[in-house]
Amino acid sequence: MYLYFRYMKYIWCILFLILTCQNPNKMSESYFEHLTPEEKSVIVDKGTEAPFTGEYNDFFEVGIFVCRACNNPLYESSAKFDAGCGWPAFDKVKKGAVNRYSDMSLGYERTEITCARCDGHLGHVFEGENLTPENTRHCVNSISVRFVAYEKLSVATFAAGCFWGVEELFRKQAGVYSTSVGYIGGQTNMPSYKQVCSGTTGHAEAVQVHFNAEEVNYETLLNIFWDNHDPTSLNRQGPDEGSQYRSAIFYHSEEHKNIAEESKNTLDSSERFPKPIVTEIVPATTFYRAEEYHQKYLYKRGASRCSL
Numbered sequence: 001m002y003l004y005f006r007y008m009k010y011i012w013c014i015l016f017l018i019l020t021c022q023n024p025n026k027m028s029e030s031y032f033e034h035l036t037p038e039e040k041s042v043i044v045d046k047g048t049e050a051p052f053t054g055e056y057n058d059f060f061e062v063g064i065f066v067c068r069a070c071n072n073p074l075y076e077s078s079a080k081f082d083a084g085c086g087w088p089a090f091d092k093v094k095k096g097a098v099n100r101y102s103d104m105s106l107g108y109e110r111t112e113i114t115c116a117r118c119d120g121h122l123g124h125v126f127e128g129e130n131l132t133p134e135n136t137r138h139c140v141n142s143i144s145v146r147f148v149a150y151e152k153l154s155v156a157t158f159a160a161g162c163f164w165g166v167e168e169l170f171r172k173q174a175g176v177y178s179t180s181v182g183y184i185g186g187q188t189n190m191p192s193y194k195q196v197c198s199g200t201t202g203h204a205e206a207v208q209v210h211f212n213a214e215e216v217n218y219e220t221l222l223n224i225f226w227d228n229h230d231p232t233s234l235n236r237q238g239p240d241e242g243s244q245y246r247s248a249i250f251y252h253s254e255e256h257k258n259i260a261e262e263s264k265n266t267l268d269s270s271e272r273f274p275k276p277i278v279t280e281i282v283p284a285t286t287f288y289r290a291e292e293y294h295q296k297y298l299y300k301r302g303a304s305r306c307s308l
């Protein structure tokens with residue numbers, strides 16, 4: 001009896017530690033059997049894929065990233081940004097979708113993130129870097145997640161001068177899921193800002209808008225476009241001069257083409273503008289996402305309009 005009580009206190013201590021320290025959501029090893037050895041090495045064994053090698057590092061399609069092991073929805077693509085670190089970076093996470101743990105594996109403290117449903121390893125989270133207004137970077141291994149495209153969203157592309165201010169107009173519109181600034185309508189593959197600014201590539205600075213047509217229609221986006229620049233000004237908006245600042249609508253469907261042309265004709269005959277509208281209405285070609293520095297430029301700086 002004495003021995004029983006002597007050892008029971010240790011047994012209770014061990015049980016207490018197991019109950020309090022283990023994640024109750026943690027799946028057994030067998031749960032991850034469906035993963036490949038490469039996926040397991042990161043998701044189960046908490047490895048890290050080499051930087052700039054993951055399939056989602058330089059990837060900006062529109063949709064959602066789910067846990068590769070259990071399909072738990074984790075990150076909207078609208079929260080993804082290019083941190084330049086070589087791994088996908090997100091500044092917002094779905095509420096309750098990830099857990100955080102202290103990680104001392106490198107000899108200093110980092111915060112590990114895991115899927116809240118299956119506890120699969122995702123990566124780490126960093127705060128205080130001031131990379132975006134959220135001030136948070138979820139640094140995630142591509143191999144820990146899987147992308148699922150949002151095919152029901154519509155897309156529209158507008159050029160109306162300096163893309164910093166134009167993006168901010170559309171970003172704030174309800175029903176708009178995401179905005180990106182970039183270059184479209186030129187001849188050079190993957191042009192840089194510097195090349196586009198030289199005026200020799202033929203690209204226009206543009207904003208690509210993904211929107212839910214059930215919440216905001218294309219006509220509303222067109223009104224934002226017409227209301228916020230001078231469509232009678234050829235290759236110039238304010239002090240910005242050059243074909244890269246031209247007024248243009250790059251349509252993605254015949255329906256949008258017809259709506260845009262009708263809208264332009266109606267405005268032209270309304271005498272709202274003293275001169276004819278010079279806005280091009282042309283089919284969308286490859287949209288090259290601009291450097292991260294230009295993405296959500298005004299939002300990141302807490303400004304609402306360009307101060308030129």
Ligand SMILES: [Zn+2]
Nearest residue numbers: 067070115118
């Ligand atoms: Zn999971």
